[in-house]
Amino acid sequence: MAKEKEKAIKDKINWKKELKLAPGYLILLIWVLLTVLLLGWVVMASLSTTKDIFAGNVNKFSFPSGLHFENFSKAWLGQGVATFFVNSLVYSVCSCTLLILVCAPAAYVLSRFPFKGSKLIETSFVSAMGVPVIMIVLPLFVLISQMGVLNNILANRVALVVLYVGINVPYTTIFLLTFFGNISRAFEEAAAIDGCSPMKTFWQIMFPMAQPGIITVTIFNFINIWNEYFLSLILANSDKVKPVAVGLYGMINSMKYTGNWAGMFAAVVIVFLPTFILYIFLSEKIIAGVTGGGVKG
Amino acid sequence: MKKNKTMMFCFLAPAVTLFLVIFLYPIVRTVMMSFFKIDGVTDSISLWHFTGIDNYLKLLQTSLFRTSMWNLFRIWFVGGLIVMGLALLFAVILTSGIRFKSTFRAIIYLPNVVSAVALATMWLQSVYSPQFGHITTFFKAIGWEAAANIQWLDAEHKFWALMFAYCFGMVGYHMLIFASGIERISGDYFEAATLDGANKIQQFTNITLPLLKGIIRTNITMWSVSCVGFFVWSQLFSSVTADNQTIVPMVYMYAQMFGAGNTVTERNAGLSAAIGVLLSICVVIIFTVANKALNDDDIEF
Numbered sequence: 001m002a003k004e005k006e007k008a009i010k011d012k013i014n015w016k017k018e019l020k021l022a023p024g025y026l027i028l029l030i031w032v033l034l035t036v037l038l039l040g041w042v043v044m045a046s047l048s049t050t051k052d053i054f055a056g057n058v059n060k061f062s063f064p065s066g067l068h069f070e071n072f073s074k075a076w077l078g079q080g081v082a083t084f085f086v087n088s089l090v091y092s093v094c095s096c097t098l099l100i101l102v103c104a105p106a107a108y109v110l111s112r113f114p115f116k117g118s119k120l121i122e123t124s125f126v127s128a129m130g131v132p133v134i135m136i137v138l139p140l141f142v143l144i145s146q147m148g149v150l151n152n153i154l155a156n157r158v159a160l161v162v163l164y165v166g167i168n169v170p171y172t173t174i175f176l177l178t179f180f181g182n183i184s185r186a187f188e189e190a191a192a193i194d195g196c197s198p199m200k201t202f203w204q205i206m207f208p209m210a211q212p213g214i215i216t217v218t219i220f221n222f223i224n225i226w227n228e229y230f231l232s233l234i235l236a237n238s239d240k241v242k243p244v245a246v247g248l249y250g251m252i253n254s255m256k257y258t259g260n261w262a263g264m265f266a267a268v269v270i271v272f273l274p275t276f277i278l279y280i281f282l283s284e285k286i287i288a289g290v291t292g293g294g295v296k297g
Numbered sequence: 298m299k300k301n302k303t304m305m306f307c308f309l310a311p312a313v314t315l316f317l318v319i320f321l322y323p324i325v326r327t328v329m330m331s332f333f334k335i336d337g338v339t340d341s342i343s344l345w346h347f348t349g350i351d352n353y354l355k356l357l358q359t360s361l362f363r364t365s366m367w368n369l370f371r372i373w374f375v376g377g378l379i380v381m382g383l384a385l386l387f388a389v390i391l392t393s394g395i396r397f398k399s400t401f402r403a404i405i406y407l408p409n410v411v412s413a414v415a416l417a418t419m420w421l422q423s424v425y426s427p428q429f430g431h432i433t434t435f436f437k438a439i440g441w442e443a444a445a446n447i448q449w450l451d452a453e454h455k456f457w458a459l460m461f462a463y464c465f466g467m468v469g470y471h472m473l474i475f476a477s478g479i480e481r482i483s484g485d486y487f488e489a490a491t492l493d494g495a496n497k498i499q500q501f502t503n504i505t506l507p508l509l510k511g512i513i514r515t516n517i518t519m520w521s522v523s524c525v526g527f528f529v530w531s532q533l534f535s536s537v538t539a540d541n542q543t544i545v546p547m548v549y550m551y552a553q554m555f556g557a558g559n560t561v562t563e564r565n566a567g568l569s570a571a572i573g574v575l576l577s578i579c580v581v582i583i584f585t586v587a588n589k590a591l592n593d594d595d596i597e598f
Binding site: 027031053054058059108115121125128131140145146163165166170199244245249252265272278279290291 | 301304305307308309311312313315316318319320321322323324326327330338339386387390391393394395396399401402403404405406407408410411412413414415418419422423424428429431434468470473474476477518522525526528529532533546547550551554555566569570572573574576577580584
């Protein structure tokens with residue numbers, strides 16, 4: 001009885017508080033509804049037909065001719081989305097794995113064994129995060145085209161992966177650096193007493209302990225690399241090696257002329273689906289990553 | 298100790314090598330290139346002609362480039378005010394103790410994980426579409442024909458259409474940074490202020506804002522860095538040839554370097570390099586000014 005009464009009082013107080021917050025709720029709700037409507041409309045349009053889109057049926061949430069899942073299969077097979085999609089998947093997975101293998105050891109050394117120059121490396125990496133791509137793209141283009149990479153499909157793919165890795169090295173290292181800094185030294189000391197070599201200590205003890213940080217930074221890298229546009233536009237020469245973002249641009253341009261709006265929206269949905277699904281499951285991790293140690297002025 | 302040194306070398310070498318090849322070498326070379334006339338971008342250094350600051354002067358005399366800088370400035374300044382204003386407002390609301398906080402936060406941040414190409418296509422082909430666009434439909438529904446007939450993508454409105462679409466996606470990211478800053482402020486300050494009779498607005502201007510200096514600086518820096526890289530949106534909102542309304546320096550550089558159309562005045566990779574250097578200088582200036590103006594060393598919390 002007493003408990004219920006307490007709860008009732010609590011609710012009452014809350015209602016007063018909620019009422020005060022009403023304008024806040026309203027503002028956020030409008031923005032959230034806008035976001036959901038905009039993205040939702042694209043998904044609905046991708047299941048509709050070009051005729052229905054132009055007739056304004058999608059705006060009324062109606063599908064007179066039913067749902068057209070074949071838009072997706074058509075875009076996937078006919079428009080080459082499959083190739084771009086697989087390309088992006090391979091690039092992202094390879095780059096993310098390499099990034100961790102390259103950056104985790106470096107971050108560990110920088111956070112644990114300060115030496116002459118370690119501060120310089122750290123500052124350089126932090127500054128590199130603010131360097132515009134336009135500042136580095138020309139020499140990279142020269143470097144890669146002089147190696148004759150652009151005419152060979154496999155070499156072109158490797159070059160792209162190396163670039164994606166290189167571009168993200170500073171961010172990944174700095175992110176992991178703060179993470180390793182927070183792990184207690186006691187584990188390494190214990191390992192050293194037991195006669196474990198420093199390298200072994202890192203791979204068998206520290207690396208697994210840093211897993212939460214590694215997962216978060218990998219999600220970020222995956223999203224970044226999946227959405228990367230400018231470098232791929234310049235350095236992915238043939239349709240066979242293009243990632244989704246660049247491929248989608250070409251597709252949109254051609255579909256505007258063929259007038260296949262439903263197909264175009266289906267392609268758009270296919271492109272944003274992977275990062276979207278990742279986000280649905282991992283949004284808390286991603287948000288924590290944005291606000292965590294990774295962001296430095 | 299010796300063992301330790303080999304380990305440190307092995308662990309650092311790949312990352313540092315990549316940094317040197319992907320960042321340091323290109324930066325040095327781009328700065329050098331900007332002082333030369335270079336007919337083909339892949340020409341070896343022996344074929345470069347030193348021209349001093351000619352490339353920079355030429356750029357500043359090109360009206361299309363000046364337009365592109367002006368457009369970028371407007372996006373950075375006006376767009377920045379809109380984004381920072383909305384982001385701060387949302388962050389304050391989010392941290393005021395409302396329910397469904399994480400849901401709101403997650404949905405507002407959502408556009409940041411979606412490919413910019415997909416987002417821009419969404420705005421272009423659905424929101425601003427004159428046939429079935431959301432804005433047109435909305436104004437028709439409330440019976441305001443004049444507003445419904447506005448062509449959002451004509452020369453007059455295109456720039457603002459572009460800017461609003463871009464800002465819409467950016468709010469979530471800066472909101473998260475603001476919100477994390479506000480959450481770090483101890484609740485004691487607000488409690489004490491409430492006891493002293495300060496209202497919410499007074500608390501915001503006298504406690505929250507001054508303590509957010511460092512966060513504001515971070516936000517301005519991040520916003521500037523992403524503005525300088527402004528490319529996809531502009532390219533998607535432009536027609537094939539350079540478009541006075543939507544051109545930004547990076548698009549100008551891309552067209553000058555790799556494209557065709559009305560931007561190609563001469564084949565000179567040095568010009569493109571100079572654009573890169575100019576933009577980097579802008580970032581450095583903004584960073585320095587923000588650091589000076591928003592120095593929060595004197596505040597501890």
